[in-house]
Amino acid sequence: MVWNVDRRIKLRDLHVFQTTAETGSMAKAAAHLSITQPAVSYAISELEHAVGAPLLDRSSQGVTPTVYGRALLERSAIVFNELRHGISEIASLADPEVGELRIGTTPPMSAVASAVFNRLVPRYPRMRFELTVGPTDVLLRQLRQRDVEIVISRLASMAGNEDLAVETLFHDELVVLCSKRSKWAKRRNVALADLVHEPWVFPPPAGFLTGVMRGAFEDQGLEFPSATVTTACTYSLSVLVGNGNFLGIHPRAMLTAPNEHPQLTAVDVRLPTTRGAIGLIALKERSLSPVAKLFAQSVAPVVADIKPKRIARAKRS
Secondary structure, eight states, rough: OOOTTTTTOHHHHHHHHHHHHTTOHHHHHHHTTTSSSHHHHHHHHHHHHTSSOOOOEETTEEEOOOOHHHHHHHHHHHHHHHHHHHHHHHHHOTTTTOOEEEEEEEETTTHHHHHHHHHHTTTTTEEEEEEEOOOOOHHHHHHHHTTTTTEEOOOOOOOOTTTEEEEEEEEEOOEEEEETTTTTSSSOOOOOGGTTTEEEEEEEEEHHHHHHHHHHHTTTTTTOOOOEEEEHHHHHHHHHHHTHHHEEEEEEEGGTTTTTTEEEEEEOOOOGOOOEEEEEEEESSSOHHHHHHHHHHHHHHHTTHHHHHHHHHHHHO
């Protein structure tokens, strides 16, 4: 049986259903929405009639979504996210200096996103940005759910992701980080073998960065160092390395905004196997908002800021 839901499902009823599922109670949903409990019950009843399936299991403890309800919740979240995206795009078209962008980024690339924000906000003070940081697989799921509009991440194989559009923004490499006060900060042409027995801060063993770094050591016939501290937190990495006691690994992009990590620098050691493409990922069937396009255009000049420093260092070595 096929239901003609186009004319029968109301956005208001969907919103009431979402709120009820989130709060687990019709009474709590009514209080949150500032309507009566019978109005909540009626809206959900109308929605269940429209889709032809029960959406909530009721009990004395409250309500929980049925299997049908969970499916509708997932899709209705996309509907509301797309509506917000459309309204934001209309506002941007009416006034190019107004808009909102929800962006997802991996922890290493959060430095790039922050540097772009610092570049755009003084010029467009009415723009608003929401930054979500997490692993690539989680971010891509949020992208498909329309929780974020674009994702910045290191690009690996895109097999099975034919619904995604990818634009390469720049190429980045891993660097060994140290404090500017460290003995390694002023040395030139450091060999990776010289660093094996230093105290290290590494991401979790199963993480992507650790795997790439392990390959760099093994390519030179070296044993991979043991981690003195293991953490996925970029802030903790910055503090530990910046205090001068540890070495760490991170994409060079972390040094894009030196004012955010003024105590850090890169050890002059080559890691030729760690270079990779960093890209902007979006949904193919979803056009980018004006703010998203402006953000993407602003990445290149931000990343270019570190190139003179790298060239100058090479000339001194």
